[in-house]
Amino acid sequence: MELTTTTRKVLGAGALAFTALALSGCGADFELAFGEDGEGTVETRVFDVEDFSSVDLDSFVNADIMVDPSQPPSVSFETNPNLFDNLTVDVKNDTLRISMNSVSNADEARAIIVVPSLESIDADGAVSVDVVGVQESLIVDADGAVDINIEGKAGEEISRLEISADGATSISAGDVTATVVDVDIDGASSVDITATDSVTGSIDGAADLDVAGGAEVDVDVSGAASVNDDWFFGSD
Numbered sequence: 001m002e003l004t005t006t007t008r009k010v011l012g013a014g015a016l017a018f019t020a021l022a023l024s025g026c027g028a029d030f031e032l033a034f035g036e037d038g039e040g041t042v043e044t045r046v047f048d049v050e051d052f053s054s055v056d057l058d059s060f061v062n063a064d065i066m067v068d069p070s071q072p073p074s075v076s077f078e079t080n081p082n083l084f085d086n087l088t089v090d091v092k093n094d095t096l097r098i099s100m101n102s103v104s105n106a107d108e109a110r111a112i113i114v115v116p117s118l119e120s121i122d123a124d125g126a127v128s129v130d131v132v133g134v135q136e137s138l139i140v141d142a143d144g145a146v147d148i149n150i151e152g153k154a155g156e157e158i159s160r161l162e163i164s165a166d167g168a169t170s171i172s173a174g175d176v177t178a179t180v181v182d183v184d185i186d187g188a189s190s191v192d193i194t195a196t197d198s199v200t201g202s203i204d205g206a207a208d209l210d211v212a213g214g215a216e217v218d219v220d221v222s223g224a225a226s227v228n229d230d231w232f233f234g235s236d
Contacts, residue, residue: 035102035103035104035105036082036083036086036102036103036104037104037105037106038079038080038082038083038103038105038106038107038108038109039080039081039082040080040081040082041080041081042078042079042080042107042108043078043079043080043081043084044076044077044078044112045076045077045084046074046075046076047075047076047077047089049073049074049075049089049090049091049096050073050091051073051091051094052073052091052094052095052096052115053094053115053117053118053119053120054094054095054096054118054119054120054121054122055095055096055098055113055115055118055120055121055122056095056096056097056098056121056122056123057098057099057111057121057122057123057124057127057129058097058098058099058123058124058125058127059099059100059101059103059124059125059126060099060100060101060103060106060109060125060126060127061098061099061100061109061110061111061125061127062109062110062111062127062128062129063098063110063111063112063113063127063128063129063130064110064111064112064113064129064130065113065114065115065118065121065129065130065131065132066113066114066115066132066133067115067116067117067118067131067132067133067134067135068114068115068116068133069116069117069135070116071114071116072114072116073096073113073114073115073116074112074113074114075089075096075098075111075112075113075114076111076112077089077098077109077110077111077112078108078109078110078111078112079100079106079107079108079109079110080106080107080108083100083103083106083109086100086101086102086103087099087100088100088101089111095122096113096115098111117135117136118131118134118136118138119136119137119138119139120138120139120140120141121138121139121140121141121142121148122141122142123141123142123143123144123146123148124142124143124144124146125144125145125146126144126145126146127142127144127145127146127147128146128147128148129146129147129148129149130148130149131148131149131150131151132151133151133152133153134150134151134152134153134158134176135152135153135156135158136158136159137158137159137160137161137162138150138158138160138161138162138176139162140161140162140163140164140165140171140173141164142163142164142165142166142167142169142171142189143165143166143167143169144166144167144168144169145167145168145169146165146167146168146169146170146171147169147170148169148170148171148172148173149172149175150171150172150173150175150176151175151176152175152176152177156177157177157178157179157196158176158177158178158179159178159179159180160178160179160180160181160182161173161176161178161180161181161182161193161195162181162182162183163181163182163183163184163185163191163193164183164184164185165183165184165185165186165187165189165191165207166185166186166187166189167187167188167189168187168188168189169187169189169190169191170189170190170191171189171190171191171192172192173191173192173193173194174192174193174194174210174212175194176194177194177195177196177213178193178194178195178196179195179196179197180195180197180198180199180200181193181195181198181199181200181201181211181215182199182200182201183199183200183201183202183203183209183219184201184202185201185202185203185204185205185207185209185225186203186204186205186207187205187206187207188205188206188207189205189207189208190207190208191207191208191209191210192209192210192211192212193209193210193211193212193213194211194212194213195211195212195213195215196213196214196215197215197216198215198216198217198218199211199215199216199217199218199219199229200218200219201219201220202219202220202221202222203219203220203221203222203225203226203227204221204222204223204225205223205224205225206223206224206225207223207225207226208225208226208227208228209225209226209227209228210228211227211228211229215229217229
C-alpha cells in the first residue's frame with residue numbers, strides 16, 4: 001500500500017525496547033528482546049508533509065538532512081516493508097517528527113530529508129544524523145546514543161550554534177563555522193566545534209569539547225570534563 005499521507009499513525013503500540021537479563025553464577029544467560037524484526041527487501045517510501053523548519057528524531061531512526069533553500073521540503077524513508085506500520089512521520093508546530101516503535105532489528109531505518117531552512121534538531125535514543133548545507137543559526141539538542149555530523153555551506157559562517165548534549169552523544173560540528181557557540185554538555189558526550197568569536201556554556205561529567213577557530217572560550221568545567229581550545233581539525 002502506497003504511503004503519501006501527512007501523518008503516519010503508529011499501528012503497533014509499545015516502545016522500542018532491548019531488555020537483556022544475565023544471570024551469573026548459575027551457568028545460564030537469558031536475553032529478552034521485544035520488538036519486530038525487519039523482513040523483506042528494503043523499500044523507499046515518500047511522505048507528503050507540510051512545511052517545517054525543525055526536525056525531531058526518536059527511537060531507532062537514522063537521517064540524512066540536506067538544507068537547500070532552492071528546494072521544497074521533502075521526506076522519504078527506507079526500511080523493511082513490514083516495519084512501515086511501526087513508523088510515525090508527522091509535522092506539528094513547524095516540527096517534523098519521525099520515530100520507529102516496537103522494532104528490534106532492521107536492515108535499514110533511514111529518513112532522507114530536504115528542508116529549505118533548518119532551525120533546530122532534536123535527537124533522542126539510538127539515532128545517527130548527517131546534516132549538510134547549514135547556512136543559518138542552528139540549535140542541536142541530543143540525548144542518548146546519538147551521533148550527529150554537521151557541515152555548513154562552503155565559505156560561509158553562521159551567526160550562532162547552540163549545542164546541548166547528554167548521555168553518550170557525539171556531535172561533530174567542526175565543518176560548520178559559527179561566530180558564537182553556546183554549549184551545555186554532560187555525561188560521556190564528545191563535541192567538536194569551530195567558532196570565531198566566543199564559546200560559552202558549561203561541560204560536566206566525563207564529557208569533552210574540542211574547539212577550533214580561535215574564539216575566546218569561557219566554559220564552566222566540572223567533574224572529569226575537559227576543554228581543548230587549541231584543537232586543529234585534521235591534525236595527527
